[in-house]
Amino acid sequence: MTDTATIEETDINVDQSAKEAYFTAGQGQLIWARFKKQRAAMVGAAVLIILVLSGLFAPFLTPYDPTIEGRNADYQNGAPNIPKFWDENGFSFRPFIYSYERTRSIETNFRWVTKVNRDKRRYVVLFPEGDKYTFLGMTFRTHLFGVDEGKIHLFGTDATGKDIYSRTFHSINTSLAVGTIGVLIAFVLALIIGGISGYYGGWTDSVLQMITDAVRTVPAIPLFMAIAAFIPDTVSSEGRFFIISIILGFIGWPTLARRVRTHLLTERNQEYVLAAQLCGASAGHVIRRHLLPSFTSYIIVDLIISFPYMVLSETALSFIGLGLKEPVNSLGVMLQNVTKADVLLNYQWNFIPVIFFITLVLAFVFVGDGLRDAADPYADTKK
Amino acid sequence: MSDVLIAARNLSVHFPLRRLAFGERPVVRACEGINIEIEKGSFFGLVGESGSGKTTLGRAMLKAAPISLGEITYSDADVTYDLGSLKGLDLKEYRKRAQLIFQDPYAALSPRMTVRDIIAEPLEVMGITSGRAETDEKVREIAAKCRLNLEHLRRFPHAFSGGQRQRISIARALVSDPKFIVADESVAALDVSIQADVLNLLNAIQRESGITFLFISHDLSVIAHTCDFVAVMYLGQIVEAAPTHKLFSETAHPYTRALLSAIPSLDPDVRGHAQKLEGEIPSPINPPPGCRFNTRCPHAQERCRTEVPEWREMSSGHHVACHFSEELSAEFGT
């Protein structure tokens, strides 16, 4: 008898504490609880975190320097080396790859031909010392994996012999960095302009909206062509990188500004804002206490959704040669190489980075959608 | 006269519309020529349908709507204000003394603040208390009056039902020790069984603290039970004002009569006795000339279409604006 009573009690207690948790949950917690229930969004978030981390730790995770320094002159346009555990020569606990020999072959009119030597194995090693890289200001040499002799190219190499695997992860880093700077600039501009527009309304709003619309109609490609023509070649690749990011930010703010303005216009008319004003609250108090928290959740969603657009814009621009250039790594730069028929027909592994980027963009989109669905229903809890 | 807390004299509130048409700019005459006096400690009811201007009048008395013509005077034991020219420190002081309870319990509370913060906000904004301990003390005291316990204070609005949220709104209005509270349709959005609860709470607060209430509603039966004085509004004007029992026993204005009889009776055997008003409520942009009610009044005569009726005192405390109130009152009384 006592057993069932205690079980009932604990059930009730669990129920009570669950209910209490719901009652005292702030908005952030409620959104997180709803976000967790969406599987696509959670998967997207996991993938996103993995990709972002691998981008950040790219120098460690990849075996070679992605620039011309780390190239493998003996293995240009080389096919991917897939580590094996077992072949006709026997089983091995350590994964291995084959060796390659380059000879001038009669069959091809004395051009270089790479032959696979299946008997000579090269074993994969963990944490070898390799090319130098700097991370957080400190220099390291250790990479996650490598091979005891020569080089290993999981995704193959491109025309100059650079390891595509290394380049892919470094390029994720670059694209994310460009995206972040672009989004931040766009966001700051959008907050200021959209904020003033939405809060004051009236003539200020009309004028600012006209300016916003004007900026939005500027076509991106011709603008970039013009600016690309003006950037002198003497500007370093980093400099170019920053200029492109800033330009992306300046192009991207109108959409965000409009959203900020809409949120503000709605929130401004809420009754609880009027209640605060009737207590004599200053504009600052109203903005700080009521308006800003109200659209933080929406803005975060907008930011996350803007990210893939920035990444894709940069990719497109670099692809047509107006954005980043070698030796900076980004997807657009890597895709510049694939426009030749030769590559399309023979060296398809150059496309592997595309899969990573599709995954990255999709992950952003799923997370953004999931967040938006989680944040939205809270806005109207009516009977 | 010194018993009057807040008085409006010839008050008009006009809202110009932003249309850039040829000729005159259209103006919404939300309130026109209002004359009322609300006594200290009374529960004053303001009843009307849509377009009557009752919400606007309530807001004007809180200085939340512009005064176009006329004046509103507030006078309690300590200060006297003319609301038209109120600003700066005086305005801040007035805000402490005059508060508003909203209609929609779901929109009036910020979903991102705990109940404690919502109730404490007026204290913090107006600088009434210094320090968190004092604020908390005051919040707890007021919350207890509204039957909200410590558990409730930690929660967010989404955890509460409509009736409970309305009690939170009431607590927020009470926390600055106001002398005057405007309750704008505060029970309209609540279930009937909860309405009575909130009304009882308001009455209890009024008896205990002597706060003057302006209770705005479209529901005449609710007003009849809670208010001691009622003013009836139609299309921006007050057509009749009297102590409650007189309004019902000595109804003088045809609109009041129609309003009373339009309320569906709970007796299934009294059907079809409602006096139906024909036509729609005219727009406040273009009110009918003369007596504004003439387009729908079953007793309208030629005079009503041309001459605006005077606001006259029929008997002690009972005012009406109708050309034929004496004759009609006799007729209604039967």
Added chain:
Amino acid sequence: MTSPLISVKDLTLRFKTDEGLVTAVNNVSFDIAPGEVLGLVGESGSGKSVTAKALMMLNADNSVYDDNSHITLSLDGQDIEVLSLKRPQDQMIIRGGAISMIFQEPMASFAPAITIGDQMVEQLLIHSNMTPAEAREVSIEMLTRVGIPEPAQRFGQYAFEFSGGMRQRAMIAMALSTKPRLLIADEPTTALDVTIQAQVIELMKDLVEEFHMSILFITHDLGVIAQTADRVAVMYLGNLVETGTVRQVINSPAHPYTRGLLNSLPKLDDLEAPLTPVPGDIPSPLDRPPGCVFHTRCVESGAIAERCRTEIPIYTADSANHQVACHLATEGDPS
């Protein structure tokens, strides 16, 4: 006793939500005879709207009907089992054909970018074989019938050009143009001013007589029910607690909830009487009380409170066919 126009038996409806299966309607049974006005009274969370929408299969996709729920529509001698209608062609009969519905917010029920006339004609063209010209004629005639002045001109106007009361009349006109047998009115007068409400109620009563149609009148306003309904059903938290003629339910209510509801209303004939609310709050549908669904707020249970907490009262009728689900009412206080 003529056979009822529509017969609802043991309707149980649940919704699949993130928090689990939520019961919105629990074992509800009632009949509506042809030409009768049945008032369905309840507050928020009572399940009255959900019940009405079930008659037209308008509930959301996550609704789950119980297997032994039956809604039977008797049309011209034929019985149609509403819950088994799956194909849109079959469902047309209940949606706008034999059953029509009008809603609380007429502004939300009319498409804002299409004229009222076009919407009415569209409805007629779907449900009948009329030509567009004939449909236009019938629509204008209906607009006249509901008392809209200058109907031919109003036919070409948009919803925002009508006032609240007129929009509701236009909605009634649209609903009645297909000559339905049953009109479901979901809080049709709640959003209207009281003088306009009186007009619309008059109109609906006239139309009932003229068209010999039944109305399922859903509202929380007992006064409106007293003025329009022939019979009344009271719902609380998804359960029917009382059914009877309007005089039975209003003059001698059998269920404590109905009594509580009537007592909490301000009455004009006794201004001094205190207002007595029903204590407590409506429980969340996730938290349905065991036993009698009203027991958490019932002040009359007294000595048999234990029974009310554990045993679900059965819906029983007395000699005058006044039905109630209450231990106190059917068996009285044992002491």
